[in-house]
Amino acid sequence: METIEIIDNKVEKVKISYSETTQVIGLFGFGTVGSGLYHVLQNSPTTKARIKKVCIKNAFKERSLNSKFFSTNPNDILDDPEINLVVELIDNADDAYLIVKTALLHGKSVVSGNKTMLAHHLEELIEIQKKTGSALLYDASACGSIPIIRNLEEYYDNDLLLSIRGILNGSSNYILSRVFQHNDDYNFALKKAQELGFAESDPSFDVMGFDALFKLVILAVHGFGTYVYPNDAFNCGIHNLSVHDIRYAKEKGLKIKLVATLTKFGKNCITLFVMPTFVSADDYIYNVEDEYNGVVIEGAFYEKQFMFGKGAGGHPTGSAVLSDITARFHDYRYEYKKRKYFNYPEYSTDVVLEVFIRYHDIVDLSIFGIEEVIEKYNGRDHRWMIAKVKLSSLIKVKDLITKLNLFIAYTGKIEYSEK
Ligand SMILES: NC(=O)c1ccc[n+]([C@@H]2O[C@H](COP(=O)([O-])OP(=O)(O)OC[C@H]3O[C@@H](n4cnc5c(N)ncnc54)[C@H](OP(=O)(O)O)[C@@H]3O)[C@@H](O)[C@H]2O)c1
Structure with missing residues (x-):
């Protein structure tokens, strides 16, 4: 040429x-x-x-x-x-x-x-x-066709970034859309997702929040420079979702989404987790439906920005791979700027989250080391509690939550330590 x-x-x-x-x-x-x-x-x-x-x-x-x-x-x-x-x-x-x-x-x-x-x-x-x-x-590894990694690396290459939060898994979002918009039962929605190729025959990777957590770990490196080993973080999925949880959310005008949250706090700390989360109509991700992904980026001075697109599938992901191929053609490489030029934040689990816990047996609640009870309900066929729980405690009982068939959802309220 x-x-x-x-x-x-x-x-x-x-x-x-x-x-x-x-x-x-x-x-x-x-x-x-x-x-x-x-x-x-x-x-x-x-x-x-x-x-x-x-x-x-x-x-x-x-x-x-x-x-x-x-x-x-x-x-x-x-x-x-x-x-x-x-x-x-x-x-x-x-x-x-x-x-x-x-x-x-x-x-x-x-x-x-x-x-x-x-x-x-x-x-x-x-x-x-x-x-x-x-x-x-590896732009294709997080959020399929949404160019999130390169944007974090190039555009958000300063220390104004405060949080990255969003729907990073298309399969579970598809299931939740069927449940909330079409009143499908969870298992029927999962079967449909599998038939359409949105979910694997073993869906645990997606519905238990592992896929979203692995993506969040990658975004943390590019957004803040901090690497968090996945086993040290909390992920909890939608696999224990029941009609009671759906009814609770609907009565309050909320939806439940599987949300990945990564936020900076204190002098120089970040925390991250993946959990079912109550989302209100004024939240950018409220209308992210089906197999789509949506990421809200928040920073000092520019406030919130929103990226939306297809998070999975052969052609959307293939197009992200093509973009990496052409980027290499132009000699582009990640510089890991946040690790290179900044004193990157420390990962901390020393935060308190307000969560909804649906349970069967009151004894099961003892695993959480609850800090404060905000509200509780004792029905004939189900019980729930809204309580403040330390993130570090949730990490310790991650496997027990599934075993005891508890459903946990984050209300969006978080308290940070003074770190
Ligand atoms: N699917 C999506 O929407 C999506 C989106 C973003 C990222 N990703 C990621 O992209 C990757 C591929 O996903 P996919 O959905 O395309 O998987 P897939 O449909 O299951 O295809 C996997 C391919 O890998 C080949 N393979 C497995 N082990 C191999 C080995 N040791 N050496 C050479 N080939 C091997 C298989 O070979 P055979 O054909 O011989 O079985 C098959 O062609 C995964 O890491 C996934 O997490 C997928």
């Missing part, structure tokens, strides 16, 4: 080299997102990228492309010197970690969509990038 440049005060036509280099891609995974990316690439003819090889797991699966493209040997990609970009879109986090790490150590650029892998290994992968100079991009 020719372009105009001014050289020695004369306008010259010069050739710029980047337009002549094509990215040669080795793709891992050809499922929903991998094949979605393939179609997106075909519809973006100006993108200077071609897929040379696709590594998959099952050699005998029927494929829509010629078999010469496929391999089950990762080294066909990792050891190929012509391949300069590895795109990792597989569903196994442990294998993904090995693939991404090896590719970076081989000096190849990598694009990944694997939030589970990233949330558990991001600190190490940042160090490897520093040491090798290779680059890892």
Whole structure:
């Protein structure tokens, strides 16, 4: 491609080299997102990228492309010197970690969509990038087609950011929409989500809040610079939702959404958690329905901003992967500015949340170490309490909440320590 440049005060036509280099891609995974990316690439003819090889797991699966493209040997990609970009879109986090790490150590650029892998290994992968100079991009890993990571990295590259809060999981949001808007029963809505491909056959990753938590961990690194190991954080899902909880919310004119909350407080602390949350009609995320995601970013001086879009699916996610591919073409890399230039905040669980707890047996409430009871109800067939509970206590009893069939929802009220 020719372009105009001014050289020695004369306008010259010069050739710029980047337009002549094509990215040669080795793709891992050809499922929903991998094949979605393939179609997106075909519809973006100006993108200077071609897929040379696709590594998959099952050699005998029927494929829509010629078999010469496929391999089950990762080294066909990792050891190929012509391949300069590895795109990792597989569903196994442990294998993904090995693939991404090896590719970076081989000096190849990598694009990944694997939030589970990233949330558990991001600190190490940042160090490897520093040491090798290779680059890892993963905008597709959080909120599908919403360009949240690059915005946190580039636009919100100062310390005005106060909170990131939103609906980060499309499957559970679809289920909640069916329940609240169409009066579907939870299990029927879940079945429908599975039929439409919005939820996996094992939906626990989505409905128990793990998916949203892993995304939130990634956003914390780019928004604030702080890395939080997922096991040290609280996630609680919608899997124990009952008609009683839905009726309670509706009577108060509220909806229940699975909300990821990340907020800065005190001198320099952040806290984060994922919980079913009561949402009122004046909240930006109230009208985020079905498989959509919505993120509210709040900062000093600019107050609230809202990003909305498709959070999952082959083509929306494939388009986010394409954006990372073209970003690498222009040599873009995350600088992890908040870690590099700022004294990044400490992660703290020393906050008190006001929560709704629906329970069967009063004895079960003893697990929470309740700080204060605000309101309670004892019905014939169900009981609930609104109480103040420490986030650190909730983390300790995370597994028991499911086992005891308790339903917990955050009312939105939080008290911070003086830290
Ligand atoms: N689906 C979405 O909407 C979405 C959105 C954002 C991010 N993501 C992330 O994107 C990634 C892919 O998700 P997906 O929905 O596309 O999964 P998927 O439909 O289940 O496809 C997974 C693909 O990975 C391949 N695979 C698994 N283990 C492999 C290994 N060790 N080596 C090579 N290939 C392997 C499978 O091979 P076979 O074809 O041989 O089985 C399959 O092609 C996940 O990390 C997911 O969290 C997905």
